[in-house]
Amino acid sequence: RSAVVIGGYPWTDLAPEAVGLAFGAFMAAGGDFRTAVLTAVNMGRDADTTAAVAGALAGALHGASAIPEEWAAAIGPVRGSCLPSMRGYHVLDIAELLTPAAPDTPTAPGVPGLPE
Structure with a gap:
């Protein structure tokens, strides 16, 4: 964590930090969705972004079924506050509109669950 955390809190420079911490949480969790998200949240800093990225990585690896049921149940239809x-x-x-019908199998050396 200390290798990627920026000393100050300059909002314009947080992406490299958040992505680095998210990948760290994802790898430390062995790709497990719940553990990756909770690890990222508990790192502090820009925790919502870090947890969202860690969850996205784990979700990409395991699919929507990796999201705990009680977490998924809390998500309802969009209110349209920002985008009416x-x-x-x-x-x-x-998500259905954005995903292709037959995605190719991704590969990523060293990432749990993905072919080398």
């Missing part, structure tokens, strides 16, 4: 045109859509509706 999205009002009423569920995040899974949007």
